[in-house]
Amino acid sequence: MKKYIKYLIAVCVTLTAGGCKKDLNLVNKSAYTYDTFFTSDAAINQGVIADYATFLHVGLWAREWYYIFDLMGYDAKNDAALQGDLLGLAQYNFSANQPQLDAMWASLYRMILRSNVVINRAQAWTPANTTEQAHQKQYIAEAKFLRAYAYFNLVNLYGRVPLRTDYQPQPTSDQINLPRTAVADIWAFVEKDLKDAETDLPLSYAATDYGRATKGAATALLGKSYLYEKKWTDAVAELTKLTQPPFTYALAPQYNDLFDDPNQDDPGKNPETILQVMNQAWTDWGIGNQYYLFGGEEVWGGKATHSARAQEYGFNDWSNTFITTTAVKAFTYPNPQTNATYVDPRAAYTFYGDAASGGQTAYCQSCAISSSIPKVPIPYPYKYDANGNLITATTGYHWLKYEYYNKVESFGGPQSGINGQVIRYADVLLMLAEAYIQQGNTGGQPLALINQVRSRPSVNAPLYTSLGGQSQAMTILMRERQLELTGEQSRYFDLIRWGIAKQTINSERQAEDGTQPFQDKNVLLPIPISEKNANPNVAKDIGGDWN
Numbered sequence: 001m002k003k004y005i006k007y008l009i010a011v012c013v014t015l016t017a018g019g020c021k022k023d024l025n026l027v028n029k030s031a032y033t034y035d036t037f038f039t040s041d042a043a044i045n046q047g048v049i050a051d052y053a054t055f056l057h058v059g060l061w062a063r064e065w066y067y068i069f070d071l072m073g074y075d076a077k078n079d080a081a082l083q084g085d086l087l088g089l090a091q092y093n094f095s096a097n098q099p100q101l102d103a104m105w106a107s108l109y110r111m112i113l114r115s116n117v118v119i120n121r122a123q124a125w126t127p128a129n130t131t132e133q134a135h136q137k138q139y140i141a142e143a144k145f146l147r148a149y150a151y152f153n154l155v156n157l158y159g160r161v162p163l164r165t166d167y168q169p170q171p172t173s174d175q176i177n178l179p180r181t182a183v184a185d186i187w188a189f190v191e192k193d194l195k196d197a198e199t200d201l202p203l204s205y206a207a208t209d210y211g212r213a214t215k216g217a218a219t220a221l222l223g224k225s226y227l228y229e230k231k232w233t234d235a236v237a238e239l240t241k242l243t244q245p246p247f248t249y250a251l252a253p254q255y256n257d258l259f260d261d262p263n264q265d266d267p268g269k270n271p272e273t274i275l276q277v278m279n280q281a282w283t284d285w286g287i288g289n290q291y292y293l294f295g296g297e298e299v300w301g302g303k304a305t306h307s308a309r310a311q312e313y314g315f316n317d318w319s320n321t322f323i324t325t326t327a328v329k330a331f332t333y334p335n336p337q338t339n340a341t342y343v344d345p346r347a348a349y350t351f352y353g354d355a356a357s358g359g360q361t362a363y364c365q366s367c368a369i370s371s372s373i374p375k376v377p378i379p380y381p382y383k384y385d386a387n388g389n390l391i392t393a394t395t396g397y398h399w400l401k402y403e404y405y406n407k408v409e410s411f412g413g414p415q416s417g418i419n420g421q422v423i424r425y426a427d428v429l430l431m432l433a434e435a436y437i438q439q440g441n442t443g444g445q446p447l448a449l450i451n452q453v454r455s456r457p458s459v460n461a462p463l464y465t466s467l468g469g470q471s472q473a474m475t476i477l478m479r480e481r482q483l484e485l486t487g488e489q490s491r492y493f494d495l496i497r498w499g500i501a502k503q504t505i506n507s508e509r510q511a512e513d514g515t516q517p518f519q520d521k522n523v524l525l526p527i528p529i530s531e532k533n534a535n536p537n538v539a540k541d542i543g544g545d546w547n
Helices: 002-015 041-056 064-072 086-091 099-124 130-158 183-200 215-228 232-241 255-259 309-313 325-330 425-438 444-454 470-485 491-498 501-513 529-534
Strands: 076-078 273-277 321-323 332-334 341-343 382-384 390-392 420-424
Touching (some): 041 099, 064 099, 064 309, 064 321, 064 491, 076 086, 099 130, 130 183, 130 215, 130 491, 215 232, 215 273, 255 420, 325 501
């Protein structure tokens, strides 16, 4: 018997250098891998949809995005209900470990990662027919657009950041720990991605694909990039394209259609939207309370596509923020034709307030309060109790944009289906006007563009007859952007790129709450401590634990 055992041992040693050990690392041949999953049109498309899904991740459009930039741009200020770490944004006393900023950084890089995966796999895929060939170009173009969107925000907010341009399934340490890249090189990369996307993206999509990036979205973001880079001539050339065929963008006749759910999705009813983050409230899915706030992204069947803004900003809900008195006062200014005091009609679409401010003075326009008080508007700032008696609900100015109070007295949960406006045509017209003005052209072209925005049927504000000199024209343009885009996370970026953030925000805060919180370092956001701890090449390139 011993002879046979010795023989078996000898065989094992001969056949395997490691003796009689079995390889227990079995491969599941039914499982997908990086190499085997992305081999069809449907699979590549799923990768693209996953790329768009990052818009609704922590730090971006489902929640943190509006808090970060409404508070820091001083469109919004904290109500008493705004507690904890969000107060750091409101007071400009945040640091490199601010949770919302850390989450935003991570999600933007997640968008870049997914874009790089899509581009890599789509390029390796062999389409079976001409339809799939067209889809291949489209998918790559969509991924390049989203990658450019992420880098556009990173370079504006942080300056020099690591530039990750491709995906490595098994990256080396050097590929993981990339150093920061020069700002000019990041801008060049953004421009290249957007030019490629502009070439291969379609003009429009079927209704089932609303929300995907179009040729117009790439053109608009490229023109916006040129404007931010102060390439005025290039900005004029690019943004002008959007005012001409084959594009058919126009201002939505009803301003509030941009921020209310019935008419947002259909370009036929809302021709102004160029890019929006698509939302759908959980009640539409019929699958229960699957709130984003409590971990709902990319779970529960991928159907948690909603925003918490209506609930969190709502004065008759969580009431976390006010619209600032500064923003409210901006809507009152000299009539451009008579010089008399004038209240801009857009106030009534932006906030709730008293008649003198121009804000909306009633809400819940057709609510059945009780059997004895059927379908009557409630005067702001009051609400009805269970017996139909008016009681004071709130004071100050509160948000109307992105709210449901035209339909209900109280929204009741953080599951809004109102889409988020990323780029819209009015913004394009004002950017184009600015590009002209920045070159010293204050004549008919920028004048007509600004007046076009003011003459929207539901607004119909008095038109300017002249913009004056360049300084006066920029003052008019700045105010017009503030009024048109209040609460759309635009003003912070505008103040930073115009170089007037510190003086403007500190002046406004001093007048409103006696503080001057904006410091020189706030021109850029702090590089998150998570990135510093993970990437030694970034860590050694950060000054003062900030940027």
